[in-house]
Amino acid sequence: MEIAYQYRLRPTKSQETQMETWLNLLRMQYNYRLAERFKWWDENRCPINACPLVCSIAPPTEQPEYYGQKRDLVQTKAKFPEYTDIYSGVLQDCIGRVEKTFDRFLKADSSGRRSGRPRFKQRSRYRSFTYPQIKASCVKGKHITLPKIGDVKVILHRPIPDGFVIKTCTVVHKADGWYVTLSLHGTCFKSAEPPNAVPQDDTVPTVSPDVNQENAVGIDVGLKDFLVTSDNEVVPIPQFARSSEKRRKLLNKALSRKPKKGTKRRQKAGKRLSKHYQKVARQRKDFHYKVANWLVRKYDIIAHEDLNIKGLARTRLSKSILDAGWGEFLTIVIRKAASAGGITVAVNPNGTTQQCSSCGHKVPKDLSVRWHSCLCGVSLSRDHNAAINVLNSAEGHPVLKAHRLLRVSRNG
Template sequence: MSYVVSHATKWYYDFMLLTYQYKLNPTPEQVVLLETWGELLRRHWNYALGERLDWLRRTRSQVDRCSLLCEPIGEIPSKPDYYTQASDLKKTKELFPDYKNIYADCQQQNLMRLDKTWKRWLIPDTSGKRGGRPRFKKRGDISSFTFPRVNHPKAGAHLTSNTLKLSKIGEIDVVLHRAIPDGFEIKQATILVKADGWYCSFSLEDKTVPELLPVDEIKTATGIDVGLEKFLTTADGQSIEVPQYYRKAQATLARQQRKLARLLKGSNNYNFQSNKVARLHLHVARQRKEFHYHVAHWLANSYDLIVFENLNIRGLARTRLAKSILDVAWGKFLEIMQAVAVKRGKLSIGVDPRGTSINCSSCGERVEKTLAIRVHSCSCGLIVDRDWNSALNLLKRGSVGLPIPGCGGLDISQPVKQQVSYVNLSVGRYTACS
């Protein structure tokens, strides 16, 4: 898989949305124009967010007392929302003529992003959780903007062969390292900048959604236990080692960041070195993402049903193991694995992980152990790797009521002392595990 390919996937009942990402080669003049658009959209985001926060502050007070510090005075403004702020775009262009040079749909999409973030903060989802408070953007924070229509008569973006024509920007060469599949419809295009240049993400609609495998046709199933000593362990005893891409790059990153700290902030040398550090972080992120996709495709090729654990990764990342947990990126891997499974027509189920490392997969007895104890040893005679025992328990929980053969734990006919076997996955130029 090329590094500039993204497989972010959303599935619906009758179609699937895929995201393909391609490198752009804009001219220096177009780069200046793209950066100007990003800066103007950032300022507009901050102004629109300020309107919303000002309305919220003026219309909220404590129920049983008045504030001892300050109270809002003056006329209380009307409630701002997407529609009122979008209708003010005409006035914005009259007061600030620079906004006339930005395609109107891109400005509307910028307000839609803010409205979505605002509602995610104020309105809880079905589980009662809410997002964080929207933040004001500092310079350079808005690094992308979206054209909601592509190859439409009234669209602002048109892709012809390897040329992307953007309204008010011009024609930009696209590195089409792989062709867009036949039958895929381009719904929108998002222009974004990374440390190594500009990219375009096309949102593609695929109406050929694969049928999920019927339950009675499942032939192979497994549970996967993710960890820090081993990236994951399957219910049949196969394990993949943790690649630790960030920890391996720490020495290089520390050296480059020390160089950055010695330079004058804002100088040309500082900006050059800052970009060098950002490229190193981007390289580590791409290594990790490539590794995740290889593991996900290996699982989809090997099993029809994959049972994983619903971890509270945000809570685990607040412990002293935070750096290692963020390095393996369990949450991103599970998201990628589920997307790959849907694209392949395979099944994936998340279950509660509580007690899977303690309970014996053979007899069900609780065997208390600390994190330092890596071997599960039960009075029934079963001696297996701790992660393997957990994967077997996960498979049991995920396959309850399903007619799946061989989904139980290790029985008495098998050797009581078991050891995991390591799987070797070569990821591009890098070896994921040994």
């Protein structure tokens, strides 16, 4: 099982200057390697017999790839000695980022969609570097040892859990300072087996064998209320971005009044705006974690709709949908339930609002209609009806059937 913990760093002035220098050099290296790939793509993206006669035909060149660009780092260090101060693993990881970004642009995913054209990074858009391999004992007391940077003070607000080993380390520069993200790798064991048993697949979280399938809930996320459960418990929506919109407009106005780029006054105004966005994001994330913990502690099985959030975010309700943060919330619920030994089930959202939760008949209604009334006599709120339908759709889900068979085989 893999998890990630993030801690606050307190570097010295010299360490902070060194990390900022690294970020700038890595950004320039990223842009250079990306430009190499774009040059090859522009010259070789169509066959020779398909090129127009009016253009010059460039000689075929070898496609830049990860290992070739990584070997060329030796020439880079010879021409630019400042790159020798950067740890080799961090520099190679920069090439890996270019590889992943360009591959997403050229190759389509399983649904046939490709990512957009990669952009060259500005100073504000390249804010992290990664150690792909780091010693498991790098954290000692209140300091973390970063190769070629030294011992940096770290605020360990929570200890690293037992049984987990540090695999990678990412240093991130945010609006309010420096942070380090540790990727932790642990091994899962079946709860019914002794500790010295053979570990199971460590990429799949362990499902607790005592999951009570009667203790299940269906949730329906929305914009009028953040979510409504099948037990008719309502969580109001906070709308952090909308409530702080007046403050954001003032900060944007103050930034626009400082047109001369590069001045300290403009940098300070931009930093105030960045901290505002960071505060809103942290408020939303804190709210998501609190609601997710409440659901995980109360229920063993959580059913939710498998929403196409990217598609919904292109509608007229995009601002409210992005402010609610459904995608981040559902990701947190899935991760929290998995770590607690629970089960999450994603069901098809088609018809959950229009279908009656009692008789199953379709009751068409517009988005403005917030109450569900059926000829069978059922009368309840629209979101409550949808949450019950979500729970009913999850009862015959293959995930629950597989868990039921596993539990019978263990008890049998």
